[in-house]
Structures are given as structure tokens and as C-alpha cells.
Amino acid sequence: MPVAYFLVLSALLFSIGVYGVLARQHAVLVLLSVELMLNAANINLVAFSAMLGEAGVPGQVFALFVIAVAAAEVGVGLAIVILIYRNRRSVDIDEMSLMKW
Amino acid sequence: MGLNTPEIELLGIAPEIALVVGALFILIVDAIIGEGGNKWHLWILSTIALGVSIFLAVQAWGSNELQMGDMIAVDGFAAFVKITLAVFALLTVWLSRSYLHRDGIEESEFYGLLLFAVAGMMLMASAADLIMVFLALETFSLALYVLVGFRRTSLTGQESAMKYFLLGAFSSTFLLLGIAFVYGAIGSTQMYGSSAAGAGAQGIATALVSLPAGEFTLLVIATGLLVVGLGFKVAAVPFHMWTPDAYQGAPSPVTGFMAAATKLAGFAALIRLLDAILFPLRGDWRPLVIGIAVLTMVVGSVLAVVQEDLKRLLAYSSIAHAGFVFTGIIASNDRGVSGSLFYLATYGITVLGAFAVIAVLGGRDERRTTVDDFRGLFYESPLLAGALTLFLLSLAGVPATVGFVGKLVVFGAAVEAGYSWLVVVGVLASAVAAFFYLKVLVVMYMQERQEGAEPATSGYGGLATGVIGLAALATVALGLYWSPLIDFAERATFFFSAGG
Numbered sequence: 067m068p069v070a071y072f073l074v075l076s077a078l079l080f081s082i083g084v085y086g087v088l089a090r091q092h093a094v095l096v097l098l099s100v101e102l103m104l105n106a107a108n109i110n111l112v113a114f115s116a117m118l119g120e121a122g123v124p125g126q127v128f129a130l131f132v133i134a135v136a137a138a139e140v141g142v143g144l145a146i147v148i149l150i151y152r153n154r155r156s157v158d159i160d161e162m163s164l165m166k167w
Numbered sequence: 168m169g170l171n172t173p174e175i176e177l178l179g180i181a182p183e184i185a186l187v188v189g190a191l192f193i194l195i196v197d198a199i200i201g202e203g204g205n206k207w208h209l210w211i212l213s214t215i216a217l218g219v220s221i222f223l224a225v226q227a228w229g230s231n232e233l234q235m236g237d238m239i240a241v242d243g244f245a246a247f248v249k250i251t252l253a254v255f256a257l258l259t260v261w262l263s264r265s266y267l268h269r270d271g272i273e274e275s276e277f278y279g280l281l282l283f284a285v286a287g288m289m290l291m292a293s294a295a296d297l298i299m300v301f302l303a304l305e306t307f308s309l310a311l312y313v314l315v316g317f318r319r320t321s322l323t324g325q326e327s328a329m330k331y332f333l334l335g336a337f338s339s340t341f342l343l344l345g346i347a348f349v350y351g352a353i354g355s356t357q358m359y360g361s362s363a364a365g366a367g368a369q370g371i372a373t374a375l376v377s378l379p380a381g382e383f384t385l386l387v388i389a390t391g392l393l394v395v396g397l398g399f400k401v402a403a404v405p406f407h408m409w410t411p412d413a414y415q416g417a418p419s420p421v422t423g424f425m426a427a428a429t430k431l432a433g434f435a436a437l438i439r440l441l442d443a444i445l446f447p448l449r450g451d452w453r454p455l456v457i458g459i460a461v462l463t464m465v466v467g468s469v470l471a472v473v474q475e476d477l478k479r480l481l482a483y484s485s486i487a488h489a490g491f492v493f494t495g496i497i498a499s500n501d502r503g504v505s506g507s508l509f510y511l512a513t514y515g516i517t518v519l520g521a522f523a524v525i526a527v528l529g530g531r532d533e534r535r536t537t538v539d540d541f542r543g544l545f546y547e548s549p550l551l552a553g554a555l556t557l558f559l560l561s562l563a564g565v566p567a568t569v570g571f572v573g574k575l576v577v578f579g580a581a582v583e584a585g586y587s588w589l590v591v592v593g594v595l596a597s598a599v600a601a602f603f604y605l606k607v608l609v610v611m612y613m614q615e616r617q618e619g620a621e622p623a624t625s626g627y628g629g630l631a632t633g634v635i636g637l638a639a640l641a642t643v644a645l646g647l648y649w650s651p652l653i654d655f656a657e658r659a660t661f662f663f664s665a666g667g
Contacts, residue, residue, distance in 0.1 A: 080344065087337050096333055103340035110347035118354050125350055128298050132343065135305045139336055142309050146316055146332055150325050159333070162326045165412045165479075 072113035079106035093150070093157040097143050104136045179234035179241040179293065181223040182249050183286040189216025190282035197275030206273050210264040210630075213278045217257050217285075224249040224289075231663055237357055237370075238296045240439075240663040244508075245293035247659035248435045251512045252292070255427045256285045258519050258634050263420040265631035266526045270318070270418075277317060281424070284310035288432035292439075295663065297346040297356040297393075300436050304342065304400065307432060308335050311425060315417040321532065327416025334399065334409040342396025348389035353378075358444045359663060375447045387451045393440060394455060400433035403493065404462040407486045411474075414482035415536075419529060422478060423522030426485045427515030434492055434511055442499045443662040449499055456497055457589065464490030464596040472603045476537050477525055480603060481518065484562055487600055488514050494593055495577035498584035505656040506576035512652070513569040513645060514562075520638025521558040524551055527631050538607055543616030552611050554639045561642045563604040564597050569645040576653065 079102055086099025108129045115125025151157050177184065193212050200208070227249075230241045259281065267273035287306030294300045312335065316328025350356050353374040360370030369377075371386075395406065402410040414422045441452060467487030474480040488510075495507035528544070528551065529536050545552040561568035574597065578590045645652055 080340075083340070087333070093329065093333070097336070100333070100336045100340060103337070104343060107340060107343040107347045110344065111350060114347065114351040114354075117351075121354060124298075124356065128346075128350070128356065131298060131302060135302065138309055139305070142312050143332055143336065146312065146325070146328050149316065149319065150329055153320075153322060153325060159329070162329060164323050164326050165415050 069113050069117045072109055076106045076109040076113070079103075079109065091158050091160050093147050093159050094144075096159065097140065097147070101136060101140070104132060108132050176234045178227055178230070179232075179239040180290070181226070182220040182253070183289050185220040185223055186216055186282045186286040186289070189213065189219070190279040190286070192216075193275050193282070194279045206268070209273065209275055209278050210260050213260045213282060214257065216282055217253050217260065220285075220289075221250055221253045224253065231661070233295055233359060233663060237359065238299050239290075239293050240295035240359070241293060242663040243659040243661045244435075244439065244504075245289075247508055247656060248292035248431060249289045251508075251515065252285055252288050252428055252431060255424065255431070255515050255519060256281065258516075258523075258638065259420050259424040259428075261630040262423070262519070262523045262526060262634045263418075265628035266418060266420050268628060270531055272318065277314065280310040280314050283307075284314070284424075285428065288428055291432045292435040294436065294439075295358050297349060297358070300440075301339070301343060301346060303432075304339060304397075304436075307429070308339065308400075311335075311421075311429065314421045315413055315425075317418055317421065318416075318532070321416070323416040324418070325416075327413045331409050331413040331417075338396055338399030338406065340396075341392050341399075345389045345392030345396060348385055348392065352383075352385035352389060358439070371444050375445075383448065383451070387448065390440075390445055390448060390452050391455060394437070394452065394459070397433050397437045397440075398459060401430050401437065401489050401492075402486050403459050403489050404466040404486060405459075407463070407467070410486055411479045411482040414485070415476055415478045419478065419522050419526035419533065419536075422482075423519040423526075426481070426518045426522070430485070430489060430492075431511045431515060434489075434496075434507065438496055438504055438507060439662065441496055442504050446499060453497060456493060457586075460490050460493035460497060460589065461592055462490075463487065463493060464593055468596040468599040471600065472606075474603070475539070477541065477607065478522075478536050480538065480607070481521060481525075481562075484600060484603075485518065487596060488518075488562070490596065491574060491577055491593055494581040494586070494589055497586060497589065498577075498580040500580060500584055501657070501660070502583060503577070503580035505653070505660040506573075506580045508660055509653055509656040510573040510577050512656070513573045513641075516638050516641045516645075517558050517561045517568075517570060520635055520642065521555065521562070523631055523635045523638065524555045524558065527551065527635070538610055541607065541611050542614045544611045547616060551635070554635050555611070556608055557639050557642055559604040559607055561646065563601045565601075567643070567646050569642050569649065572646060572649040572653075 083099045083103035087096050090096050111125045111129045115122035147157050227241050227246050232241055234241055284307040287303045290303035294303055312332045315331050316324050318324035355369045357370035360373035399406040464487055467483050471480050471483030492507050492510055495503040561570035564570045564574045581590050
């Protein structure tokens with residue numbers, strides 16, 4: 067399969083992620099949208115790595131690194147979300163407006 | 168098929184190893200000692216770890232090589248940034264000790280996370296592979312997200328941690344997409360190219376020499392994404408949305424550390440990428456970076472004028488300062504590189520001093536951080552008022568302070584490279600900026616203290632005073648006698664080169 071197919075798929079996923087970050091109000095859904103964007107970049111890496119054949123091993127290794135980093139990021143992110151939920155009983159990011167401008 | 172083990176030399180990352188070991192040691196020691204007590208061991212151990220780290224960073228002085236399987240560049244540029252970062256962290260540790268102790272939230276995790284963050288920032292400075300840049304960026308970002316929300320019971324603290332985290336994670340995906348495109352364009356994420364013979368020894372620098380001129384489209388797009396991703400971290404407009412909120416809600420020592428060290432680390436990666444690796448593509452990235460620089464200087468200065476909260480005001484001022492550093496990057500000559508580093512080093516010291524004064528005066532739980540709370544400060548605490556005056560004048564760029572010298576150096580480099588109009592924009596932005604710094608001074612000196620206001624300086628330790636004193640001393644001394652540090656920056660800032 068041509069590499070372009072995967073690039074289109076990844077571009078679509080990335081755009082959906084960007085839309086989710088901008089449009090969603092629930093903090094966890096925003097976090098999930100960020101995960102979509104990370105995985106879109108991962109698809110790019112793996113597709114390019116397949117395109118390069120045997121020389122493409124670094125790309126796959128990099129994708130694994132990204133998965134690990136994403137897991138760490140979710141860990142910290144959900145901890146912050148829980149902290150906020152305990153105090154406010156809501157994780158709607160539109161309500162987080164103690165500070166403006 | 169034999170297993171190909173890379174040559175392991177630890178000298179290149181010895182400063183980072185010292186910090187990580189120190190951080191783990193602090194966490195373990197605290198678990199053994201347990202609750203209660205004065206907790207003095209925390210800041211002593213952090214100081215020792217940072218001291219060892221500085222010593223090891225100085226050891227790497229003068230080397231010019233790639234290590235750890237071409238992942239780490241050990242060169243003068245990295246050494247300068249590492250030493251500066253460790254000095255910032257030392258000041259932050261001392262200041263945090265007073266601050267956390269007063270607020271009763273002194274935990275080993277704070278110091279551990281701070282040291283982890285510094286280790287990540289140091290890796291950022293010497294990263295010679297885009298994978299390394301991403302990992303280093305995430306290492307220090309994850310630590311900082313937690314540090315920003317360290318005042319767990321404060322609603323503003325939680326809110327700023329949330330905003331910083333969401334926007335930070337959002338921005339790092341752009342960086343990652345940029346890296347993926349670089350990988351697609353040249354088949355490697357290395358910056359310099361492998362020193363091992365054969366085996367796809369291609370890096371960005373070598374690819375730019377060997378590929379025909381028309382084949383860079385993907386690389387140019389990737390460069391744009393990399394600039395966006397790193398631009399978030401250094402708080403460049405239009406990627407600055409998180410800055411005022413994160414700076415306002417974070418504990419003041421952390422805010423100072425972010426303004427000084429995060430900016431330095433982000434710019435270190437940007438300078439290495441743009442001025443060393445992607446220098447042949449400067450015709451493509453310059454228009455983008457010039458646009459960002461102009462927006463950053465103007466928007467940062469103008470929005471700071473209307474701020475009521477001093478921490479928020481300094482956040483917008485830090486945005487404007489990022490714009491001034493960009494003028495040095497745009498120049499992309501030797502003076503621009505060393506000038507940017509000099510600017511970042513001196514700005515960091517000054518801004519840490521300013522946030523140290525705010526940490527002391529803000530009182531428990533940071534109740535007093537609006538400009539109005541500093542009314543008549545001079546009549547109550549002339550020394551602190553004097554120190555804050557000095558820092559604000561230096562940030563404004565008044566002669567005889569180090570801020571003036573820094574601006575002189577980066578603007579000089581931009582003029583040398585033929586960007587005089589950019590310097591004019593920069594000087595106009597500084598003129599606007601001078602207005603809000605003076606506004607604070609007027610409030611401190613010319614207005615009466617509020618009736619029945621709490622005493623401004625209750626319960627802070629001698630360490631915080633020491634930090635303020637050191638920063639003030641550096642601001643004046645370097646402002647009057649700057650040549651040693653500039654010479655140091657000029658001699659320091661050589662990048663790795665295969666020939667040298």
C-alpha cells in the first residue's frame with residue numbers, strides 16, 4: 067500500500083484530535099483528544115518506518131517511546147483531573163475561569 | 168548476526184545522572200526519616216546534588232563530540248546552558264525552602280521533581296537527536312505540571328496546573344508531528360548524522376548538504392511544526408495562552424524557575440535547531456520566526472500594561488522578553504547565538520530575584536500579589552522595595568543594570584545581520600514595557616500604605632533573603648562589568664562540528 071494512505075489517515079486523526087481539544091468541555095475528553103493527536107503522529111512514524119524497510123527500525127522504536135511517554139502523560143493528567151474534581155465536583159474546563167486575561 | 172552495542176561514555180550526561188541520583192536519594196531518605204522535623208535535609212541534599220552537577224558540567228568543558236550512540240552532543244553550547252540551568256535551580260531550591268517552610272507544604276517530592284525537571288532541561292540542551300528533544304521536553308514538562316499545582320488546596324493553583332497541562336500536552340503533539348515529518352523527509356531523526364561509518368549515516372545536517380534543493384518541502388513543513396511545538400514552551404505569541412494563568416497560580420518560586428529555566432531550555436533546543444542544524448534553510452524559517460518575534464514583543468508588552476496582578480504582569484513581561492531573545496536567533500550569527508544565551512542567563516537571574524521578592528511579600532498562601540498590595544512598600548521595607556526596584560529596572564532595560572547590556576547584545580547582533588527594522592520594533596516595545604514597570608515603582612514609592620494592612624514581611628527565612636541579595640548583586644555587578652560573562656558566552660557557544 068502506498069504510504070500516502072497512511073498519511074491521510076494520520077492527518078484525519080490529527081485534525082479530529084485538534085477539533086476535540088478546541089471544542090470539548092470535559093477535561094478527560096480533551097485529554098483523549100490529545101491522545102488521538104499523539105497516535106496520529108505515531109501512525110506517521112510507523113508508516114515512514116515501513117516505507118524505509120530495514121533501515122526503518124528507529125521509527126518503530128520511537129513510536130514505542132511515544133507510547134510510553136503518552137502513558138506517563140495520562141498518569142499526571144488524570145491526577146490533576148481528580149484533584150480538581152475533589153474540590154469542585156466538576157471538570158468542565160469552561161468553568162475554570164478564576165483567572166482571566 | 169552479532170549484537171552491535173553502542174559505545175557508552177557517561178561523561179556527556181554525568182550532570183544529569185548526578186541530578187537523577189540526587190532526586191531519587193532525596194525521595195528515599197525522606198521516606199526513611201518520615202514525617203515531622205525541620206526537613207532541613209531536603210534543601211541541603213538538593214544543593215549537594217546541584218553542586219556535583221555543576222562540577223561535572225564544568226568537567227565536560229571544551230569537549231566536542233557526540234556520545235551515547237549520537238544522541239547527545241557534548242559541546243560548549245550544552246556546557247554553558249547546563250551550568251546556567253544548575254545555577255537557576257540552586258537559587259530556586261534556596262528560595263523554595265523558605266517559601267514551602269512558611270506555607271507548611273515542604274515535601275520531598277517538590278525537591279525531587281525540581282531536580283528531575285532540571286535533568287530534563289539539561290538533556291534538552293545537549294540533545295543531538297529529535298527523539299532526545301521530545302523525551303527531554305516531556306521529562307521536564309511532566310515534572311513542571313505537578314510543581315505548578317503544588318499548592319494542592321489552592322483553587323487557582325489547581326486551575327493553572329490543569330491549563331498548563333492541557334495546553335502543554337497539546338503543543339507537544341505538534342512537536343512530535345514535526346519530528347515524524349523530519350523522519351519521513353530524510354529517513355532519520357538525527358541532527359548531525361551518525362559517526363558510525365555506513366549504516367544510513369544520515370542526519371538533518373548532512374541531508375541538507377547532500378539532497379538536491381527542491382526536495383525540502385516536507386522538511387520545511389516539519390520545521391514549522393517544530394517551531395510551533397517549542398514556541399509553546401518558551402511562551403511565544405500566539406502560543407502564549409497558558410503563560411499568564413500558569414505563572415499566576417504556580418507557587419512563586421516555581422514561577423520564577425519556569426520563567427528562567429524553562430525558557431532557557433526551550434530556547435536552547437530552538438537555537439541549536441535553527442541556528443546550527445537548519446541554518447541552510449534560514450530563508451524558509453526566517454519569515455515565520457520574524458512574525459512570531461514581532462507579535463511576541465508587541466503583544467507581550469501591550470497586554471502587560473493592563474494587568475493588576477504582579478505575577479501576571481511579570482508573565483506578560485516574560486512573553487515580551489522571549490520576543491527579544493528571538494531577535495538574536497533571527498540574526499543567526501555568532502553574536503546572535505552568544506547574545507541570546509547571555510540574555511537568557513541574565514534575564515533568568517533577574518526574574519528569579521523579582522519572584523523571590525514576590526514570594527517573600529506575598530505572605531502565606533500568596534494572598535498579596537496584586538500591584539495594589541505593594542502600595543507604600545518603600546516606607547515599610549526599604550531594602551525589599553529597593554531590590555524589587557532594581558529587578559524591575561533591569562527588566563525594563565535601564566542602563567547600569569544587566570538588562571540593558573542583554574538588550575544591547577541581541578539588538579546589536581540583529582543590526583549586524585541587517586534587521587534594523589526589527590530592532591526598532593523591539594525598542595518601541597521596550598518603551599511600552601517601561602511604562603508598566605514604572606507603574607509598579609510609582610505605587611511602591613509614592614502612595615501611602617493601606618490602613619491596617621498586615622506587615623509585609625512576616626515569616627520568611629534567611630535563605631530567601633540570600634537569594635534576593637545574590638540576584639541583586641549579580642544584576643548590578645554584571646550591569647556595570649559585563650565583559651567576563653559575555654566573553655564566557657562567546658567562547659562557550661560553539662556547536663558540535665565533525666571537523667572541529
